[in-house]
Amino acid sequence: MSLIFTAGFDDRLSSKWTQFEGTYVTTGRNGDGMLTSTGNTYHAWANADQHATIVVGFALNIAGQEGEVLLHLGSEGITTLITNAVRPTVTHITISRTSTGQLVARRGTQSGTVLWTTSANTIVPGVWAYIELKVTLSDTVGVCDLQVNGSSLATFSGDTKNAGTSTVLESLVLTPNLPVQQTFDDLYVCNGAGSVNNNFLGDVVIETLYPNGNGNSSQLLGSDGNSTDNYLLVDEPGTPSTSDFVGSPTVGQKDTYAFTNLVKVGSVFGVVAHAFAHKTDAGSVNGRILARPTSTDFAGPNFSPAVGTAASANGTKTTWELNPQTTAAWTTAEVNASEFGIEVR
Numbered sequence: 110m111s112l113i114f115t116a117g118f119d120d121r122l123s124s125k126w127t128q129f130e131g132t133y134v135t136t137g138r139n140g141d142g143m144l145t146s147t148g149n150t151y152h153a154w155a156n157a158d159q160h161a162t163i164v165v166g167f168a169l170n171i172a173g174q175e176g177e178v179l180l181h182l183g184s185e186g187i188t189t190l191i192t193n194a195v196r197p198t199v200t201h202i203t204i205s206r207t208s209t210g211q212l213v214a215r216r217g218t219q220s221g222t223v224l225w226t227t228s229a230n231t232i233v234p235g236v237w238a239y240i241e242l243k244v245t246l247s248d249t250v251g252v253c254d255l256q257v258n259g260s261s262l263a264t265f266s267g268d269t270k271n272a273g274t275s276t277v278l279e280s281l282v283l284t285p286n287l288p289v290q291q292t293f294d295d296l297y298v299c300n301g302a303g304s305v306n307n308n309f310l311g312d313v314v315i316e317t318l319y320p321n322g323n324g325n326s327s328q329l330l331g332s333d334g335n336s337t338d339n340y341l342l343v344d345e346p347g348t349p350s351t352s353d354f355v356g357s358p359t360v361g362q363k364d365t366y367a368f369t370n371l372v373k374v375g376s377v378f379g380v381v382a383h384a385f386a387h388k389t390d391a392g393s394v395n396g397r398i399l400a401r402p403t404s405t406d407f408a409g410p411n412f413s414p415a416v417g418t419a420a421s422a423n424g425t426k427t428t429w430e431l432n433p434q435t436t437a438a439w440t441t442a443e444v445n446a447s448e449f450g451i452e453v454r
Contacts, residue, residue, distance in 0.1 A: 383426045
C-alpha cells in the first residue's frame with residue numbers, strides 16, 4: 110500500500126482527521142469542496158501506516174503576503190501545545206512561507222536548521238499552486254525534496270531527523286497558528302512502500318462520489334423497514350445521517366450501489382471507499398467493504414465495528430490502488446461502471 114490518505118474536502122468529513130479545526134467551503138478550485146483556515150486553525154492527522162518515507166501533495170491558495178507555517182511532518186503522536194495549535198510530539202520537518210512567497214524547509218520546528226529556501230514569489234497570493242513534498246526520515250541519508258506545479262524546485266540529502274527514537278513518519282499537521290487565510294484542496298499522502306504511488310503523483314484532483322442507484326445486491330434491511338432503494342439511505346454528503354441507514358444481523362448479506370460518475374477524465378491513482386458502521390449489541394461481528402468493477406465482488410479486509418448507535422458509527426475505508434478485476438490501473442470508465450458496498454461478516 111502506498112496511497113494512505115486522501116482529502117478532497119468536498120466530502121466534509123472532519124472525522125477523517127485525528128484533530129480538526131477549519132471551515133469547509135463548497136466551491137473549491139475544481140468546483141467542489143475545499144478547506145479554509147484563518148487564525149489559529151489546524152488539521153492534524155496521525156498515520157496508522159507508518160513509514161520512513163512520506164510523499165504529500167496539496168493545492169494551496171493564500172489570501173495575502175504574510176509569513177506562516179504550512180506543514181509539520183513528525184512522529185511519536187500529536188500533541189496540543191497551545192490552544193488551537195498542534196504539532197507532532199517530535200517535529201522533524203517544517204515547511205513555511207515567507208512574506209515574499211518563498212518556501213522554506215527546516216529540520217525541526219520553525220526555528221530549526223534551514224534545509225533549503227526557494228526563490229521569491231514561489232507562492233503568489235490569489236493563485237492556486239500545487240505543492241508536493243517527499244521526505245525520508247534519517248540522521249544520515251534523509252531526503253527532503255519539493256515540487257511545485259510539477260517542477261522540481263528544491264532538494265536536500267542528509268540529516269532530516271530532529272530528535273526522538275522513532276524511525277518512521279506518522280503525523281501531518283497543516284496550518285497551525287496562521288495570521289492569514291489559506292485554502293487547501295486535493296490533498297494526498299503516500300508512503301514509500303509498494304510498486305505504485307510511491308513518488309510524486311503530480312497535480313491531482315480528488316473527487317467524492319455518492320451512491321445514486323441500486324446495485325447487484327440489495328440484501329440489507331433499511332431503516333425504512335424494507336430493502337428497496339437502499340442507496341437512498343446512504344447517499345448523503347458529509348457526516349452520515351443518524352435517521353436513515355441499512356443493516357443486517359445475518360452474516361453474508363450485503364448491499365452494493367451504483368455511484369455518480371467522475372467529472373474529470375485522466376489517470377486514476379486509486380479508489381478509496383469510505384463507510385460508517387456500528388453494531389447494536391455485544392458479540393463478534395465484522396464487516397467489509399466491497400468493490401464490484403464488473404460481475405465479481407472483491408472484498409477489502411474485515412473491520413470490527415464498535416457497539417453504539419448511528420450517531421457513534423465509526424468510519425472505515427478500503428483503498429484499491431489498482432482495479433481488482435484487471436490488476437491494472439483504474440480507468441475513468443471502469444470507475445464509473447463500478448459498484449461499491451458493504452457486507453456483514
